[in-house]
Amino acid sequence: VYDRTPLIAGNWKMNMDHFQAVSLVQKLSWTLADNDHDFDKVQVAVFPPFTDLRSVQTLIMADKLELTYGGQDLSPHDTGAFTGDVSGDFLKKLGCAYVLVGHSERRSVHAETNQIVNAKLQAALRHGLTPILCVGEGLETRQAGQHVEFTKQQLREALEGISAEQTAQLVIAYEPVWAIGTGEVAGSDDAQEMSAALRDEIAERYDTETANSTRVLYGGSVKADNVATIMRERDIDGVLVGGASLDDAEFANIVRFEH
Numbered sequence: 001v002y003d004r005t006p007l008i009a010g011n012w013k014m015n016m017d018h019f020q021a022v023s024l025v026q027k028l029s030w031t032l033a034d035n036d037h038d039f040d041k042v043q044v045a046v047f048p049p050f051t052d053l054r055s056v057q058t059l060i061m062a063d064k065l066e067l068t069y070g071g072q073d074l075s076p077h078d079t080g081a082f083t084g085d086v087s088g089d090f091l092k093k094l095g096c097a098y099v100l101v102g103h104s105e106r107r108s109v110h111a112e113t114n115q116i117v118n119a120k121l122q123a124a125l126r127h128g129l130t131p132i133l134c135v136g137e138g139l140e141t142r143q144a145g146q147h148v149e150f151t152k153q154q155l156r157e158a159l160e161g162i163s164a165e166q167t168a169q170l171v172i173a174y175e176p177v178w179a180i181g182t183g184e185v186a187g188s189d190d191a192q193e194m195s196a197a198l199r200d201e202i203a204e205r206y207d208t209e210t211a212n213s214t215r216v217l218y219g220g221s222v223k224a225d226n227v228a229t230i231m232r233e234r235d236i237d238g239v240l241v242g243g244a245s246l247d248d249a250e251f252a253n254i255v256r257f258e259h
């Protein structure tokens with residue numbers, strides 16, 4: 001039996017200052033508690049901006065909330081002369097369980113290559129953080145029918161030098177760039193095709209046991225009214241949500257996709 005507990009992750013991007021972050025976490029926790037949400041059955045993680053993490057940690061610890069959280073990015077380095085960067089060590093010490101690595105906005109806005117993504121993945125693992133590795137093709141690649149090969153290549157290059165045991169701990173998020181923040185959700189069959197393809201790639205690279213242990217999420221315009229269809233697919237173990245994670249009621253309804 002493989003532990004692929006569903007994970008619902010909310011990427012806040014550059015939204016919510018630390019006052020707003022506290023308010024959102026409180027409202028979300030209240031709604032989930034009110035609905036007797038079982039966090040062992042469906043895990044929930046939020047990804048606030050760095051400046052919010054201390055406030056989020058303090059609140060979660062004080063109220064013994066079962067919500068987990070992580071950073072949206074990390075430095076490939078551990079410490080030193082890297083102005084503006086934040087290390088995995090610092091995130092771990094703030095109680096982060098996860099960190100996003102290689103989000104498409106990092107790749108496009110900050111020119112992150114697969115090599116940088118690989119170095120960040122190694123840094124996350126070095127500090128005991130669970131990386132959520134984001135991969136996915138742009139519109140032109142999809143229209144050219146190259147999406148499977150392109151995304152598998154991103155995965156291959158990101159996993160350079162990473163062991164089967166480490167890969168089994170990973171979360172992979174398939175996020176087609178054309179579906180992020182556009183309101184255009186991938187068809188659940190397309191999302192399933194890609195998740196299965198990524199799992200096949202892991203099986204080829206390592207073995208089926210590793211492939212069956214790795215969680216694969218879908219991301220791209222997920223909302224409360226389309227999440228259930230996506231979660232029905234056999235190779236999809238959760239969702240990474242951007243815009244819809246900023247609204248407590250909407251995000252709580254995504255978390256409660258089974259209801």
Ligand code: PEP
Pocket residue numbers: 011013175179180181182183219220221222240241242243244
């Ligand atoms: C994301 O930021 O990872 C994302 C999927 O955004 P959205 O849900 O807004 O498309």
